[in-house]
Amino acid sequence: MRRLKRDPMERAYLRGYQHGVHGKSQELCPFTHPTTRQAWLNGWREGRADHWDGLTGTAGIHRLNEMRAVG
Template structure:
């Protein structure tokens, strides 16, 4: 059975979240397309917020799974 490609917006959000949770700058966004870039920045903002709240490591990844399941 073939695998379906994952949604590029979801992947961009996840990558942005990971950058944010690790405290990296939003200037490191690798995307140039406006929609995908916005999704990455939304993930980065959530990750940065969780970083400030102390949800790092496994707690942050658990939070990412909760956020993605709500979308």
């Protein structure tokens, strides 16, 4: 049975979030397509905000799982 692929925008957002929450630079964005890049940057911004708020480790993972459930 084939697995359904996730929405590319969701995947870009989640990858950006992971980079942001780990304190990595937004210059590391691997996407060039404008809408995918914007989704990655939105995730990165959200991740950076969570990083600054101290949501790292278990709290950050919990937040990421909440975002997946809502999205």
